[in-house]
Amino acid sequence: MILKALSEAIGISTYEDDVRKLIIQHIKDHVDSVHIDAIGNLLTTKSGADAENSPRLLLAAHMDEVGFMVSGFDNDGLIKFTNIGGIDARILPALRVKVGTKHIQGVIIWTPTHLNRDQKTVSIKNLRIDIGAKDKEQVKGNVSLGDPIAFDSQFMEIGEQVLRGKAFDDRAGCAALVDVIQGEAFPGDMIAAFTVQEEVGTRGSKVIARKWKPDVAIILECTPVHDVPDPLEDPDNPNDYNPSAHLGDGPVLTVMDRTMIANPKLLNFAKTVAEDLGIPYQLKMRRGGGTDAGSVQLTNGGVPSLVVSVPARYVHSPAALMRRDDYENTVKLVRAIAQRITLEDVRW
Amino acid sequence: MGFDLKEHLRTLSEAHAPSGHEAPMRAILRDLWGAWVDDFEQDKLGSLIAIKRATDANNNNTTRRIMIAAHMDEIGLMVRDIVDGFIYVHRISGVDNRVMLAQPVMIHGREAVPGIVASIAPHLSKNRNKYPGFDELVIDTGLPAEEVNRLVSIGDLITPDAKLIDLMGNKVAGKAMDDRASLAAISVCLDELSRLRHTWDVYMAATVQEETGLHGATTAAYHIAPDVAVAIDVGFGKQPGVDGDASFEVGHGPSLGMGPNFHRKLNAKLHEVARYHDIKIHDELLSGASGTDAWAIQIAHEGIPTALFSLPIRNMHSPVETIALKDIERVGRLLALFIASLDDDFLPSINWDELIDLKAKQADS
Numbered sequence: 001m002i003l004k005a006l007s008e009a010i011g012i013s014t015y016e017d018d019v020r021k022l023i024i025q026h027i028k029d030h031v032d033s034v035h036i037d038a039i040g041n042l043l044t045t046k047s048g049a050d051a052e053n054s055p056r057l058l059l060a061a062h063m064d065e066v067g068f069m070v071s072g073f074d075n076d077g078l079i080k081f082t083n084i085g086g087i088d089a090r091i092l093p094a095l096r097v098k099v100g101t102k103h104i105q106g107v108i109i110w111t112p113t114h115l116n117r118d119q120k121t122v123s124i125k126n127l128r129i130d131i132g133a134k135d136k137e138q139v140k141g142n143v144s145l146g147d148p149i150a151f152d153s154q155f156m157e158i159g160e161q162v163l164r165g166k167a168f169d170d171r172a173g174c175a176a177l178v179d180v181i182q183g184e185a186f187p188g189d190m191i192a193a194f195t196v197q198e199e200v201g202t203r204g205s206k207v208i209a210r211k212w213k214p215d216v217a218i219i220l221e222c223t224p225v226h227d228v229p230d231p232l233e234d235p236d237n238p239n240d241y242n243p244s245a246h247l248g249d250g251p252v253l254t255v256m257d258r259t260m261i262a263n264p265k266l267l268n269f270a271k272t273v274a275e276d277l278g279i280p281y282q283l284k285m286r287r288g289g290g291t292d293a294g295s296v297q298l299t300n301g302g303v304p305s306l307v308v309s310v311p312a313r314y315v316h317s318p319a320a321l322m323r324r325d326d327y328e329n330t331v332k333l334v335r336a337i338a339q340r341i342t343l344e345d346v347r348w
Numbered sequence: 349m350g351f352d353l354k355e356h357l358r359t360l361s362e363a364h365a366p367s368g369h370e371a372p373m374r375a376i377l378r379d380l381w382g383a384w385v386d387d388f389e390q391d392k393l394g395s396l397i398a399i400k401r402a403t404d405a406n407n408n409n410t411t412r413r414i415m416i417a418a419h420m421d422e423i424g425l426m427v428r429d430i431v432d433g434f435i436y437v438h439r440i441s442g443v444d445n446r447v448m449l450a451q452p453v454m455i456h457g458r459e460a461v462p463g464i465v466a467s468i469a470p471h472l473s474k475n476r477n478k479y480p481g482f483d484e485l486v487i488d489t490g491l492p493a494e495e496v497n498r499l500v501s502i503g504d505l506i507t508p509d510a511k512l513i514d515l516m517g518n519k520v521a522g523k524a525m526d527d528r529a530s531l532a533a534i535s536v537c538l539d540e541l542s543r544l545r546h547t548w549d550v551y552m553a554a555t556v557q558e559e560t561g562l563h564g565a566t567t568a569a570y571h572i573a574p575d576v577a578v579a580i581d582v583g584f585g586k587q588p589g590v591d592g593d594a595s596f597e598v599g600h601g602p603s604l605g606m607g608p609n610f611h612r613k614l615n616a617k618l619h620e621v622a623r624y625h626d627i628k629i630h631d632e633l634l635s636g637a638s639g640t641d642a643w644a645i646q647i648a649h650e651g652i653p654t655a656l657f658s659l660p661i662r663n664m665h666s667p668v669e670t671i672a673l674k675d676i677e678r679v680g681r682l683l684a685l686f687i688a689s690l691d692d693d694f695l696p697s698i699n700w701d702e703l704i705d706l707k708a709k710q711a712d713s
Contacts, residue, residue, distance in 0.1 A: 105521075110666050113664075121477050158462055158490060
């Protein structure tokens with residue numbers, strides 16, 4: 001499964017090189033053109049069977065993942081660092097990381113509990129990475145200011161269904177898009193875009209619709225589900241938080257988030273397709289979070305956009321959990337939408 | 349050295365054996381140490397005792413015993429409840445709740461099941477400015493509830509799923525260096541001893557339940573009844589947040605504990621051997637309870653001259669305990685050379701009889 005290689009590849013925002021290379025290898029024999037734009041987006045095209053009468057599709061997933069960047073050095077050889085994208089500071093103590101483009105192994109040091117039991121979350125600027133260097137000179141010989149730092153994490157398959165690893169947000173979307181590209185052509189021309197810098201403000205996707213001007217966009221994402229119980233809550237409390245999405249309930253269609261309100265016509269079309277084919281789906285409505293769709297919908301004169309996501313727990317951590325059936329149903333649903341969509345479906 | 353120390357340490361570190369459940373370690377050590385020793389015994393709490401008999405008889409044909417102790421248990425968690433497939437836990441001994449979130453763990457149920465330590469999402473948490481306590485953490489396998497119920501039961505053990513990794517400077521990081529690194533030092537000692545001659549019997553004790561109250565050392569010391577004992581444990585390596593006067597640079601040599609837990613004359617002998625062979629060791633002041641096996645061994649039987657070597661590590665009681673292989677070699681080699689130096693005269697040289705003689709003289713006059 002290509003998701004394993006994609007998950008383990010390291011590609012912090014603006015350092016997506018390894019991911020881009022991996023994707024090109026897997027799609028180059030299945031597309032008509034491959035183009036890398038000025039800021040690093042990987043854009044590919046695949047002609048449709050009935051391009052004249054069908055909408056031109058943009059399918060996009062982002063290549064970058066959250067991580068860290070080297071921000072300074074201490075005299076004793078320890079590394080200062082800062083986060084790239086949103087990371088919960090509570091997961092940092094004693095974490096394993098890979099530093100720089102040579103992926104040097106390091107650990108986030110932590111004062112032993114015997115000596116300090118303060119429970120207040122330590123801010124990232126007060127934490128340090130140890131790669132084993134004995135002093136500043138040695139560390140600077142191996143690591144430079146601004147070097148990317150990634151979670152050190154291996155992909156795992158647990159039982160029939162469970163997939164575990166880092167960077168599912170959005171390598172799960174990338175893997176799904178690769179699967180879609182490797183399949184049959186659609187009636188409409190397809191632009192498949194693998195974007196950069198989503199995690200730092202959906203930067204890459206702001207320009208991907210400019211070159212070929214799509215009629216409709218489908219963003220393939222991996223969205224966090226918050227269905228972990230709070231052990232301190234009374235399980236029967238009716239006021240307890242009720243998560244909008246669950247693991248195993250199928251692909252997630254975004255109704256609204258911080259960056260967009262889904263085009264209702266397009267959203268209804270997607271729901272109808274899913275219901276027709278008996279593909280499970282779930283709806284998600286959050287005031288927080290955003291995706292590349294927020295940028296793409298504002299490009300040119302506007303592009304009707306839809307977000308289809310694989311649900312996962314613990315994205316933005318070294319070990320997200322998702323289910324194979326959710327992933328496969330996401331690919332199936334995206335294919336079906338792309339196959340069936342007509343110009344009528346994307347016009348008001 | 350006659351073996352690959354790093355691979356040896358990897359096997360020891362990655363073994364899963366929290367306090368009270370050390371059976372996997374006993375099997376591993378019987379395998380790793382088998383070729384170097386003459387015999388194995390076990391005390392009734394489960395400590396494994398590997399015996400290497402003297403290669404030569406001493407002049408008086410007496411049998412003298414030295415005990416070297418390191419604990420084989422590790423800190424861990426235990427399943428306390430399972431709700432909708434999510435596993436709630438108790439900790440076993442000194443696990444730090446602050447390093448748990450997002451850490452991979454292994455649940456030792458009907459079969460080993462990998463899991464992730466989780467809590468409710470940060471934006472839903474009532475207080476994201478503090479680390480979740482064990483009452484707020486859950487372990488998530490991702491498996492359906494019925495599958496979790498089939499595989500996992502209340503009371504099952506949980507340990508970090510943490511492979512050994514290489515850092516620069518011949519250092520490694522991983523779980524349970526406390527105290528498997530000291531067991532690796534015993535391996536170095538046994539390997540060195542295989543090329544040396546000695547007149548004392550050597551009892552290598554891999555003790556159980558150190559983390560829950562030095563229990564295995566208590567019973568193992570009774571079982572062995574040694575004439576002299578040296579415990580090995582980990583100590584605080586220098587790092588930000590740790591008192592510089594009470595910690596030692598990782599890779600710059602082990603420390604020898606000084607204070608009421610330790611026998612001053614025995615310490616002097618160990619220093620002598622270290623100086624003679626140019627092995628770098630430091631003095632570490634431990635003014636009260638050392639919190640190590642040495643504390644229990646010292647008061648076994650009628651009292652035992654006891655010393656303690658500490659291997660400096662960073663990030664103690666986390667899944668990235670960081671140690672230098674060089675320090676492990678130093679302790680192993682020094683102990684082997686010390687053992688080889690023991691003879692008939694050793695015990696008289698560290699006893700306090702000169703004080704009795706003095707009193708006798710005073711009574712006479």
